[in-house]
Amino acid sequence: MASPIVPVLLAGGTGTRLWPVSRDALPKQFLPLMGKHSTYQETLLRVRGPEFGTPIVVTGPDFHFFARRQAEELGIDVTVVIEPMRRDSGAAIAAGAAITLKRDPQAVVLALAADHIVLDPEEFRKTCVAGRAAADLGRIVTFGIKPTEPKTSFGYILPGKAIDGTETAEVERFVEKPDLATAARYVQDGYLWNSGNFLFRADVLLGELQRLEPDMASAVEESVARSNTDLGFVRLDAEAFARSPQKSIDYAVMERTDRTAVVTGRFRWSDIGSWDALFDIAPTDSNGNVLQGPVTLMDAKNCVVHSENRLTTLIGVEDLVVVSVADATLVVPRARSQEVKDLVAKLKADKRPEAIVHRRVHRPWGYYESIDMGERFQVKRIVVLPGGMLSLQRHRHRSEHWIVVRGTAEVTIEKDIKPVHENESIYVPLGAIHRLANKGKIPLELIEVQTGSYLGEDDIERLEDVYSRV
Incomplete structure (x- = not known):
């Protein structure tokens, strides 16, 4: 029996063309652009079925808790891999392939961007099955999309001759984003949109990477070999990963290998590269x-x-x-x-914070959002998820008042630990060691009023933290 296809989701991008919804602190793949689920969640749902194994999610050090939380909301088990810094899709896909290969030497990997939208999931799954035959033969299969009109925002693929025994074709050529007249000619000549999603045997992809980009291959393989497990996350070794060249998988492998194939996807697809x-x-x-x-x-x-x-x-x-x-x-x-x-x-x-962060800021324990701010005060709404716990900390420049509006807080101030119930409040003096936790079954919601000479987030001295942020 063939091994299931292992999805590797790339979830570390920024998506600045969708500002102000998408920002560096929380990019578009984790946001519900259409419907109630984020594009990352929709991608997870698309690869849930007997054809697929447990997804591997490759993301950055700012998003790993959020990636796991959104998967848990769907009841989907994932392996979250933390890449220490961005090295483009080449290194990210290679890391996912190397981890998969350690688990199953015969594994077939489906590399997907987590910020794309597919409106026909059944057609998508059929395309995966169709492409697998070529992947099993040692081909690196790219998903081409039949164009509905000339587009200047996509790259294009020209299919070549059919590959016997499969529903795929050789790739005659890859071309970059064209002007409108060239795009119209491409559509007439049978070119496909390049979706940037791939299907391949893990050993084949890594073998081609060793041949074509040996520095990337050695850096990624060493970072995986020296990785460690931290709170259930796979954390790649930073020193080794940093040595990888920063290249896309297209430049590193796809446009240089002689093992490419293309399968035509007839599902409706968009990379949501702009609001238009x-x-x-x-x-x-x-x-x-x-x-x-x-x-x-x-x-x-x-x-x-x-x-x-x-x-x-x-x-x-x-x-x-x-x-x-x-x-x-x-x-x-x-x-x-x-x-x-x-x-x-x-x-x-111009150093505008709105370029990077949202008013609602997500943390491993939940989130907070600023409601109002003055010269010596700030008001925040804080939501702590069930089981969530803030770090044991103190502030040098501010005191805090907490008013619980929903749930029950467990509050530590110095050596005193006490529950604070709905409609109750508590004062945290300047310099006091304190912690906030939610031991209940529903989200804890409170209003925090900060007063003091400096109210920045960097006025937090963490002493202990269950999320390894000390």
Whole structure:
């Protein structure tokens, strides 16, 4: 019996073209751009079935708890691998393949971007099965998508002659993102969109990497060999991983190997590379608008409007992208939506925190969000998930007042440990060693009022931490 296909999900990107929803501190793969699940969760659901093994998720040191939490929400078991720094898709895929190979020498890997959207999961699974025959023969299979129209935001693949005994073809050539006239010619000539998803035997991919990119292969294999398990996560060795060149799997292997094959996917797909891309896959109203959240329009056509928690209204406009979140608003013509990345770069240069962090900040124990701030005070809403525990800590410049509005808190202040129930409050003096925990079965919610001369997050001295952050 053939081994199941092992999904390796790449979940470490940033997705700045979808700002202000997607930011470095919490990028697009972990956000619900369509429906109630994030694209990462939708990817996990797509590879749940008898054809697939336990997914391996490769992500960065800021997202590993969040990746596991979102998988747990679906009841899906995953292996989360922490890459110490970004080295592009080449090293990330190689690490997933090396870990898979240690577990099963015959393993077939399905490498997927966690921030893509697929609207036909059954067709996707059929494509995986169709591509496996070529992967078993030692081919590195890429997923080509039959174009619906000329697109300048995708790379293209020209299929060659059919590979006997499979539903795949050799790859005649890969081409970069074209201009519109060239893209139209590619569609006429039978080119496919390059989806950036791959299927291969783990030993084959690593063998080609050793041949074509020996420095990357040795760095990744050493980082896996020297990896350790920390709180259930696989943490790659940082010193070894840092020696890997920073290259995509396309440049490192796919455009240089003679083992490529392409399988045609007939599912609806998008990499959601910009807000304008939602028109390819999201439902529209009678005037061609894509709407998410509390939105009211009058005489508006062909707009993307994404609103979180507040009413957003448009009158008499066309072809706009409007995105409204708690701390930022974006308005841009649809035709210039790719330029959002440049806007984010400008915001970073101006040292605007909104370029990087959300008002809601996620932590291993839950999250907090800023409600109000003045010269010597800040008000936060804090939610601690069941079983969550903040670090044992103290502050040099601020005191805190906690008011519990839901659940029961277990509060440590110096040597005193006591429960604080709903509608009760407690004061944490400046400099006091303290900790907050939720030993209950429901989320703990409280309002925190900070007062003092300095209120930055770096005024936290951690003394103990169950999440290894000391």
